Amino acid sequence: MNYAVTRMLAPVRLPFVVTPGEALSRFLSALVEGRLIGERCSECSKVVLPPRGACPTCGIATNPRDNVTVSDGGTVVMFCIVNIPFEGQTIKPPYVYASILLDGADVPLLHLVEVPVDKARMGMRVRAEWAPPTERKPSLEAIRWFVPTGEPDASYEAYKEYA
Amino acid sequence: MSERCAVIGVGQTKYAAKRGDLSIAGLVREAAERALADAELRWRDIDAVVIGKAPDMFEGVMMPELYLADALGAVGKPMMRVHTAGSVGGSTAIAASHLVQAGVHERVLTVAFEKQSEGDAMWALSPKYPFQPPLVAGAGGFFAPLIRAYMRRSGAPNDVGVRVAVKDRLNALRNQYAHLQLADISPETVLSSPMLWDPIRYLETCPSSDGACAMVLSNEANAGRTSRPPAWVLGSAVRSEPAVFAGRDQINPRAGADCARDVYRQAGVTDPVREIDVAEIYVPFSWFEPMWLENLGFCEPNFGWRMTLDETTSLSGRLPVNPSGGVLSSNPIGASGMIRFAEAALQVRGMAGEHQVDGARVALGHAYGGASQFFAMWVVGARKP
Numbered sequence: 001m002n003y004a005v006t007r008m009l010a011p012v013r014l015p016f017v018v019t020p021g022e023a024l025s026r027f028l029s030a031l032v033e034g035r036l037i038g039e040r041c042s043e044c045s046k047v048v049l050p051p052r053g054a055c056p057t058c059g060i061a062t063n064p065r066d067n068v069t070v071s072d073g074g075t076v077v078m079f080c081i082v083n084i085p086f087e088g089q090t091i092k093p094p095y096v097y098a099s100i101l102l103d104g105a106d107v108p109l110l111h112l113v114e115v116p117v118d119k120a121r122m123g124m125r126v127r128a129e130w131a132p133p134t135e136r137k138p139s140l141e142a143i144r145w146f147v148p149t150g151e152p153d154a155s156y157e158a159y160k161e162y163a
Numbered sequence: 164m165s166e167r168c169a170v171i172g173v174g175q176t177k178y179a180a181k182r183g184d185l186s187i188a189g190l191v192r193e194a195a196e197r198a199l200a201d202a203e204l205r206w207r208d209i210d211a212v213v214i215g216k217a218p219d220m221f222e223g224v225m226m227p228e229l230y231l232a233d234a235l236g237a238v239g240k241p242m243m244r245v246h247t248a249g250s251v252g253g254s255t256a257i258a259a260s261h262l263v264q265a266g267v268h269e270r271v272l273t274v275a276f277e278k279q280s281e282g283d284a285m286w287a288l289s290p291k292y293p294f295q296p297p298l299v300a301g302a303g304g305f306f307a308p309l310i311r312a313y314m315r316r317s318g319a320p321n322d323v324g325v326r327v328a329v330k331d332r333l334n335a336l337r338n339q340y341a342h343l344q345l346a347d348i349s350p351e352t353v354l355s356s357p358m359l360w361d362p363i364r365y366l367e368t369c370p371s372s373d374g375a376c377a378m379v380l381s382n383e384a385n386a387g388r389t390s391r392p393p394a395w396v397l398g399s400a401v402r403s404e405p406a407v408f409a410g411r412d413q414i415n416p417r418a419g420a421d422c423a424r425d426v427y428r429q430a431g432v433t434d435p436v437r438e439i440d441v442a443e444i445y446v447p448f449s450w451f452e453p454m455w456l457e458n459l460g461f462c463e464p465n466f467g468w469r470m471t472l473d474e475t476t477s478l479s480g481r482l483p484v485n486p487s488g489g490v491l492s493s494n495p496i497g498a499s500g501m502i503r504f505a506e507a508a509l510q511v512r513g514m515a516g517e518h519q520v521d522g523a524r525v526a527l528g529h530a531y532g533g534a535s536q537f538f539a540m541w542v543v544g545a546r547k548p
Contacts, residue, residue, distance in 0.1 A: 044409065048409060080310075080311060080362070086286070122315060
């Protein structure tokens with residue numbers, strides 16, 4: 001009995017069951033159909049996605065009538081290049097992690113952009129590349145990543161309030 | 164609030180990548196005993212304990228405050244835990260100060276800790292939820308895009324972050340408790356360190372630390388009984404905002420600006436850059452120094468980087484920022500906010516040792532957390548309010 005116990009490995013696994021609620025349920029179902037839906041607040045008219053059942057600014061409850069389809073194309077308003085590997089990572093670095101303002105939405109969506117990292121830039125126009133319909137699950141993984149459209153970049157003035 | 168509140172004791176552990184010599188209970192007790200010694204008090208003199216830490220997933224210990232009650236002398240006394248993500252160290256101290264100001268308790272021990280070596284915070288910060296995109300990026304992945312946007316918005320030169328990274332590590336060399344002691348730190352070593360989350364380099368990020376910080380807060384009647392000077396709480400404020408809403412400015416968040424205005428109003432500060440002598444600001448990535456200088460009203464928006472470049476924020480500048488070395492030099496996450504608050508108190512007590520700012524009378528402690536959405540701040544002073 002002449003040793004010290006200095007480290008003990010204690011793995012914990014936590015499988016959760018998430019109840020998405022009505023508003024998020026509509027969003028997730030639409031993803032399977034290849035559509036992105038947001039909620040337009042009846043007070044401030046801003047479109048937020050993923051929907052939360054209430055406008056986070058006004059606190060006004062939303063309902064199914066407030067659902068609007070948002071384009072799956074948009075503008076990269078901010079991004080970083082992830083070079084660091086870490087546990088739980090599903091994509092091999094380096095990759096571009098971007099804040100994308102979808103056309104018709106008023107809050108950006110965080111997602112991957114499939115582009116050589118030295119070509120990534122703010123203002124770049126991108127579009128969702130969807131998984132094939134049979135492979136789509138009710139999750140944002142239904143979008144594999146966003147790809148550049150080749151359109152001219154958006155001007156900084158056009159998106160600066162989101163960056 | 165009717166009662167005045169003062170910091171009469173501060174205790175810190177040595178911060179390190181791994182404190183393998185101590186359990187979590189041992190870690191918090193080391194900080195608490197030092198705070199009690201500074202306050203010239205014993206365990207029985209404490210009326211209540213207020214504790215804070217980051218999410219339980221960081222160490223995998225559920226509700227650690229329960230098992231820490233005996234290590235913190237809280238058996239038979241009121242004990243509560245505060246939880247506000249990365250700002251928790253600050254809001255924990257504020258919750259403790261409210262107990263004193265409300266006249267509920269006379270002397271309260273407040274403690275915050277993290278033992279990052281026992282878990283994987285990067286993993287815990289990147290949970291895979293079905294309604295989130297199929298990638299995870301850790302804390303740096305969330306904040307790096309904001310830094311790129313700030314650079315674009317402000318027109319700041321590229322080397323501002325490097326300057327902060329060097330300044331804070333040089334300051335840390337004067338702080339015996341600081342985790343990183345990088346004697347060879349220089350712009351060249353920062354620039355040549357790996358780019359983790361472009362535009363954030365390895366040496367522009369905070370380390371992962373084990374550590375705890377504690378303070379003894381007292382009402383006025385008991386504050387005068389010790390031989391060391393107290394730090395008086397002149398104002399304190401907490402604010403939050405949603406992570407997502409239309410028109411949210413994530414670089415200069417409304418909640419942070421509102422929190423600063425409130426705390427200055429309480430402290431009677433009308434011109435922060437002139438009236439505050441030193442600031443300990445939560446800067447986990449170098450570029451957050453200029454960003455928070457703007458959010459805190461020390462300058463106009465987009466001008467924060469100039470205060471870094473003209474050395475206003477250096478140890479000998481007009482507004483030294485993070486003389487302790489800051490979060491960039493020590494980051495036991497749950498404790499990091501309380502360390503800012505405690506260092507602010509040490510400065511106005513004249514007890515900051517080799518990183519003491521000459522003549523510091525009024526100091527700001529700042530903490531933030533979540534997606535730049537939770538804020539906690541206090542202003543402390545040498546003079547009784």
